[in-house]
Amino acid sequence: MTPQPYAYQRRELVEPDWTRLPGWRDVTREQWENAQWQRVHCVKNIKQLRDVLGDLVDERFYTDLETDQAHLATMSMLIPPQMINTMVPDRQPDTDTFYTDPVRRYMLPVASDRRTDWPSHPYSTRDSLHEHDMWVAEGLTHRYPTKVLAELLPTCPQYCGHCTRMDLVGNSTPTVDKLKLTLKPADRYDAMLTYLRTHPGVRDVVVSGGDVANVPWRQLENFLTRMLDIDTVRDIRLATKALMGLPQHWLQPDVVDGLGRIAAIANTRGVNLAIHTHVNHAQSLTPLVAKAARTALDVGVRDVRNQGVLMRGVNATSTDLLDLCFALQGEAGILPYYFYMCDMIPNAEHWRVAVWQAQQLQHDIMGYLPGYATPRIVCDVPFVGKRWVHMVTEYDRERGISYWTKNYRTSIETDDADALARTYPYYDPIDTLPESGRKWWAKEQANEAATG
Numbered sequence: 070m071t072p073q074p075y076a077y078q079r080r081e082l083v084e085p086d087w088t089r090l091p092g093w094r095d096v097t098r099e100q101w102e103n104a105q106w107q108r109v110h111c112v113k114n115i116k117q118l119r120d121v122l123g124d125l126v127d128e129r130f131y132t133d134l135e136t137d138q139a140h141l142a143t144m145s146m147l148i149p150p151q152m153i154n155t156m157v158p159d160r161q162p163d164t165d166t167f168y169t170d171p172v173r174r175y176m177l178p179v180a181s182d183r184r185t186d187w188p189s190h191p192y193s194t195r196d197s198l199h200e201h202d203m204w205v206a207e208g209l210t211h212r213y214p215t216k217v218l219a220e221l222l223p224t225c226p227q228y229c230g231h232c233t234r235m236d237l238v239g240n241s242t243p244t245v246d247k248l249k250l251t252l253k254p255a256d257r258y259d260a261m262l263t264y265l266r267t268h269p270g271v272r273d274v275v276v277s278g279g280d281v282a283n284v285p286w287r288q289l290e291n292f293l294t295r296m297l298d299i300d301t302v303r304d305i306r307l308a309t310k311a312l313m314g315l316p317q318h319w320l321q322p323d324v325v326d327g328l329g330r331i332a333a334i335a336n337t338r339g340v341n342l343a344i345h346t347h348v349n350h351a352q353s354l355t356p357l358v359a360k361a362a363r364t365a366l367d368v369g370v371r372d373v374r375n376q377g378v379l380m381r382g383v384n385a386t387s388t389d390l391l392d393l394c395f396a397l398q399g400e401a402g403i404l405p406y407y408f409y410m411c412d413m414i415p416n417a418e419h420w421r422v423a424v425w426q427a428q429q430l431q432h433d434i435m436g437y438l439p440g441y442a443t444p445r446i447v448c449d450v451p452f453v454g455k456r457w458v459h460m461v462t463e464y465d466r467e468r469g470i471s472y473w474t475k476n477y478r479t480s481i482e483t484d485d486a487d488a489l490a491r492t493y494p495y496y497d498p499i500d501t502l503p504e505s506g507r508k509w510w511a512k513e514q515a516n517e518a519a520t521g
């Protein structure tokens with residue numbers, strides 16, 4: 070019999086043995102499951118990484134990492150032990166397995182991962198989605214007609230190398246001086262709530278950051294309780310990668326109790342309260358992550374959904390995507406919802422995939438998962454918003470330029486009569502183009518340099 074392109078096999082989740090790593094040889098389960106222990110023992114620099122890995126990884130890797138940190142990284146280093154433990158999860162890592170590990174590739178990028186021909190696309194930008202341009206109050210992006218994004222704070226318990234909010238989130242790096250929020254948190258939250266009260270057409274709020282796991286629980290509960298008093302708000306989604314990166318946070322009794330109180334109010338008022346998390350590889354799903362997701366559902370959160378990011382070297386094969394989706398859906402109680410194409414930020418070309426590759430992946434994952442749990446692969450087109458990858462209007466494959474349209478005005482186009490008649494470009498990574506296309510971009514770049 071001819072085999073199917075993908076062979077489903079149920080795999081139970083396993084918590085990798087953290088004592089295989091020299092620095093955590095003596096760490097007890099009680100310590101491991103303690104959120105505070107996890108936060109205190111996050112890896113924030115190369116010395117701390119050495120303390121964990123010891124001699125398992127040789128000097129070549131650390132030098133490579135140091136070069137990246139000094140010249141290329143757009144995010145500072147911050148990785149909870151929970152996430153480090155999912156790198157090379159089934160044995161002691163060595164240099165080669167650590168280099169090729171998919172979680173390492175995006176959480177701990179090194180200089181040799183990046184492309185040297187086109188490390189950045191010429192049209193890459195710091196705030197590639199122009200979220201800051203669409204702020205209607207500090208941290209509140211109004212892009213879609215009925216939805217807003219509330220960035221409560223600029224920090225997370227973990228920093229991802231490919232973060233689309235690299236402009237704002239995390240500590241400054243040698244190459245990126247981060248934008249700073251200026252209002253006091255209480256004033257920022259007040260301004261956001263005032264906007265929601267005075268704009269009843271906004272019915273859907275993504276409460277994000279950063280990561281809401283870094284907002285002290287009482288502050289977050291207070292903010293959410295006040296938002297639930299606004300009866301025009303009908304959907305609330307809490308964005309937290311920490312559900313996977315630091316599930317210990319979401320299992321703390323005070324957080325679980327508080328989430329239950331918020332879910333009870335939401336249920337009484339008929340508001341859809343969901344958690345959106347960000348898992349990019351099946352390796353990241355462990356029993357603790359599943360426990361955190363199921364606990365949220367048990368206390369009344371309506372849904373826990375995943376929004377992953379599609380990245381070369383991490384998950385951009387149909388097998389990786391399906392393995393992840395089956396683990397999310399079948400083992401962790403998390404709905405596979407979206408995969409975003411990696412945005413056009415600086416130094417990200419080695420991660421990005423071309424639109425045609427994303428279309429092929431969408432094609433290849435159809436039909437295996439339940440329909441409602443088959444994720445959509447989406448392109449977040451600057452000045453447009455999310456588009457399914459097959460919604461492209463025109464596509465110049467030679468130069469890697471796709472053109473997209475939209476059906477609403479963002480908050481900065483309310484007086485722009487032509488906004489809906491225009492097409493908006495998106496760009497494939499140049500290394501994925503045919504030779505003629507690569508030459509065209511090289512010539513463009515040379516002309517640009519010549520004319521200043």
Ligand code: SF4
Pocket residue numbers: 224225227228229231232233234238278279280310311347
């Ligand atoms: S958790 Fe989200 S906001 Fe935080 S660094 Fe990662 S991608 Fe960025």
